[in-house]
Amino acid sequence: MIKISGIYKSFGNTPVLKNISAEFQPGKTNLIIGKSGAGKTVLLKLLVGLIQPKEGQIFYNKVDFLQLKKKDLRTLRMKVGMLFQGSALFDSLTVEENIRFPLDMFTDLTKKEKSDRVNTCLNRVSLDGINAKFPSELSGGMQKRVGIARAIVLNPSYLFCDEPNSGLDPKTSLVIDELIKDITIENNMTTIINTHDMNSVMEIGDNVILLHEGEICWQGNKDEIMASDNEILHDFIFASPFLQRLRNAAISNGFQK
Amino acid sequence: MYYREVIRQMHDIGVGSLIIVFIISLFIGAVTAIQFAYQLDGTLVPDYYIGYVVRDMTIIELAPTITCLVLAGKVGSNMASEIGGMRQKEHIDAMEIMGVNTAAYLIMPKVLAAVIIIPILVAIAAFVSIGGGFIASVPTGLLSGQEFVMGLRSFFMPYNVFMMFVKSLVFAFLLTSISCYQGYNVKGGSIELGKASTNAVVISDIMILLADYLIAVVLI
Structure with missing residues (x-):
């Protein structure tokens, strides 16, 4: 389990993350979603220790990640797997x-x-x-x-995925999503995925966190999205006219909020 | 794992630079011989001094300094680009997250390999340079082969060889550590990578020349 509380990060005078607190449970696919520039990648980098927050705490199973000595940090990192946006395979x-x-x-x-x-x-x-x-x-x-x-x-205990579907066609994206979901359940890993792929959100979103202007503006699971009244969430999830029409059709066909 | 990387780097730096070091050293020796012969023309200084001057110029100054300045351009820019490229493609981040000490894994083998192999390259450069002096002066009739060898054997001070190795060790450390630092800390895109590569060469060259002066002051 990973728990973060009161995370604040700024670059210069520009705040990127403001008072972020959340819990990421093992065996579940935790998704961080949000528009470009919402702070998703920064949050993911903070979680894996590539950058440091100005304020706040990060706990890996009650171990204070930010207070770890370098040697202990390296030991912990052996339990961490990460899939990068560009794969980062050694050429x-x-x-x-x-x-x-x-x-x-x-x-x-x-x-x-x-x-x-x-x-x-x-x-x-x-x-x-x-x-x-x-x-x-x-x-x-x-x-x-x-x-x-x-x-x-x-055999990591924690898996981080930065935009696993970027640049992939919808079918391949589904394969990747299912693979990540299956691996998460098989190994009871704490998986955190940073994405703006709406198919991923609706397919594997056990715990979805929506970041907006550096703050968490909605949290829930994929089943709660349709029923939510959060305007920012709906603007984001059903951004295209096509998806808006689908949503309206679903509601007019008896889908209850 | 690190041991294998050191061997790989030694091969890349050593074997990979052999031809350029050979060519440059050959011409440096040749030019030194011809220019000194030109200066001796009409003086009472004996001709065999050409061999003596080529040897000492090569060992004390030209072999370590010119070789390392060239290597800063070839090896240094290569290292900065390689590590900088890894930074940009998130390879370094990937290693960090795996728990790898990236500075130790990426930089240390390069520095270690360089301080082992560059002095050997410099020694080869010294031999080739003296050979270049011989080729430029003996077949062209500036002096006889016997005189050249006599010059090589005159006033020899083993301390100069020690100084050559001290210089090559220091220069090797400087050029690799500066180049790796520039690459490791690159931020931005391809323009910044190009700048890092250029900075690696320029700063290495300046530091090598500065160190050359300081070593000369301290050791002579």
Whole structure:
């Protein structure tokens, strides 16, 4: 479980996050949504420690993340997997070497054990047999799945995904969403996804946090979205005329708020 | 893991720079010999001094300084671009989140490899430069091969070789650490990456020349 309280972050005199408090439960897909510039990526970077907040606290299972010494922080980070927006696969390494990288760095497994683990992860993301390929030889969706395989290779307790669907077609996005959801449940991970993909929100949003101008303006799950009266939420979720028509049709066909 | 990276970097820096170091050293030795011969023309200084001057100029100054200035351009800009590119593509962030000490993993092997391999490159440069002096002066009739060798063997001070290795060690550390720092701390896009790469070379070159002066003051 990850808990944050009173997070405040500014760049210069511009506040980006104001008094953010939330809890992210294990086994659930926690989504942070919001318009571009709402502070989603900053919040995610704060959660993984890439930047520091000016005020507030972050707890990983009651461990005060911001007070950890460097050595303890590195130990904790071995339990963290992250999927980056651009996948962040190492270009000069093959798929196998990319996924094996954390194993090489932090485990004493034999070559065969590492290879088996890599194959298990590749199988989990349905990409068997591409071990020898380089990232440049893969499609965007495949790169994302390799990124997920690398993120889960050490069996992390926490998974962070920054815009996992950006640049992907709707079908591939669904595959990625389902994969993340399944992995989260299988491993009882605390998964936090930063997205502005509405399909993801409606499909896998166990806990959805809407950021607006640096503040949480709505929190709930995917089933509560349609019933919510929050104007900002509806402006954001049903932003396109097509989605607005769908929503109006759903309401006129008897959907109850 | 770090050991393998050090070996890889030693190969990249050492083998990768061998040809450029060879070519530059050859011409530096040749030009030193010809210009000194020109200055000796009509004087009472014996011709074998050409060999002596080529040797000492090479060992004390030209081999370590010119080699490292060239390496700052070739290796330094490469390091800054490589690490800066990794920063921009979020590779460094990915490693940080995995728990990797990125400074130790990305920078330390490069610095370590450089301080091991660059002195060897400088020693090779010194030999090649003296060979260049020989090629430029003996076959062209400026002096005989015997005189050149006599010059090489005259007034030899092993301390100069020590000074050459001190310089090459210091220069190697400077050029790699400055270049890696520039790349590691790059912010922004491709323009900033280009600037970081340029800064790596310019700052390394200035620091190498400054260090050259300070080492000369301290060690001579």
